Amino acid sequence: METEMLKFLCANQGAADAEDLICNLFPGKSTNEVVSNPSKFALCSSNGKQRVVARTSLKLCRKKDCPEPCGGLHLCKNFLYSGCCQFLLRRGCSFPHSLDSVYNQTLLREHELEALSREELCMLLLQSDHSMLPSVSPTISTTYSDY
Ligand SMILES: [Zn+2]
Ligand SMILES: [Zn+2]
Numbered sequence: 001m002e003t004e005m006l007k008f009l010c011a012n013q014g015a016a017d018a019e020d021l022i023c024n025l026f027p028g029k030s031t032n033e034v035v036s037n038p039s040k041f042a043l044c045s046s047n048g049k050q051r052v053v054a055r056t057s058l059k060l061c062r063k064k065d066c067p068e069p070c071g072g073l074h075l076c077k078n079f080l081y082s083g084c085c086q087f088l089l090r091r092g093c094s095f096p097h098s099l100d101s102v103y104n105q106t107l108l109r110e111h112e113l114e115a116l117s118r119e120e121l122c123m124l125l126l127q128s129d130h131s132m133l134p135s136v137s138p139t140i141s142t143t144y145s146d147y
Contacts, residue, residue, distance in 0.1 A: 001026075002040055003115045009041075009054035010120035014127040018043065018050035040112075055128040058111040064094045068103050073125070075099060080122050 004025055009016055018031045026034050035041045035052055042053045060080065061072025068074065076095035078085040087093040098104070099118060108114040113121060 002037060002112065005034070005041065005052075006054050006113070006116060006124070007120060009052065010116065010123045014123050015051050015053040018052050021052050053127070054124055056111055056113060056124050057128070058107060058113065058125065059129060060125055069107075071107075073104055073107055074101070075104060080118065080125070083118060 005021065008021060008025060018035070022029055022031065022034055031043065031050060031052075035043050039057060040055065042055055044051050044053060059072045060077065061070055061074050062077075063070070063072075066072070066074065074096045076085050076088075076093055076097050078087065078093070079095075079097045085093050085095075085097055088097060096104075099108070099121070105114065108116075108121075113124070116124065
């Protein structure tokens with residue numbers, strides 16, 4: 001059910017009116033029944049309407065030659081955004097270019113995102129990295145001042 005919601009939200013640029021989401025996927029249910037996992041979905045209101053926003057605590061790791069496991073996805077940013085990397089052909093790129101590596105697949109499964117396509121994942125990661133959303137986990141809020 002959460003994967004369906006994620007896919008629906010990703011298809012709508014990462015957010016949708018709660019009404020639309022429920023009409024399309026879970027007719028007859030209440031918003032609170034559907035949006036029950038705060039680590040994956042946030043509710044906010046805009047113009048008097050409730051919006052459901054997809055998010056994840058998974059982040060893209062930005063370190064070069066980072067030792068695993070650091071908890072971040074090891075993937076080239078260009079590859080995530082566009083599915084290809086122009087540096088790979090020219091000067092070489094030190095970031096991995098596969099979502100299918102054992103390490104990345106393990107992470108995606110941990111965050112229950114393994115069913116998402118690269119495009120959907122990109123959307124979700126970009127949106128979740130944005131500091132305008134509330135911090136996903138209050139226990140790591142000490143790192144919040146980094147933003
Ligand atoms: Zn890393
Ligand atoms: Zn690359």
